[in-house]
Amino acid sequence: MNGLKQEYDLMQKRIDNLFNLRLDDPQSITNEMFNYKLKELKEKQAEITDKIQQYTQADENYYITASTILNLAQRALEVFKNSEVLEKRQLLNFLLQNPALHGKNLVFTLKAPFDRVLLTNRCVEMLRW
Helix, strand or coil, X not given: CHHHHHHHHHHHHHHHHHHHXXXXXXXXXXXXXXXXXXXXXXXXHHHXXXXXHHXXXXXXXXXXXXXXHHHHHHHHHHHHHCCCHHHHHHHHHHHEEEEEEECCEEEEEECCCHHHHHHHHHHHHHHXX
8 A cells, every 4th residue: 555655646746747847848848748648647646546445445345354254253153053954054064164974073174264263263272371
């Protein structure tokens, strides 16, 4: 973000310099060249603004997704117990990767990012010491 903001400011500085050049010496640059460079610099600024907006939106989406995942992880048992069979199956498919029955035991791997939530939960207990 800082790099994009610096690049945007650089484009603005170039626009300002272009205007100053035109004001100080009108003969130094033709109208066509002035308009061409101004348009080019403004387009670059617009691209940078779009990138900044995309990063900002991605950042917001990340926090919303993270909040939803943590909420589901905290309430998974409650949701599972209060669900119908089809809903339980959907929840398990959402959480588990390659589940298999070995005798009476369910063997599975948690899908990302739930595997990280479990790992983080274990680290909290270790950090107490």
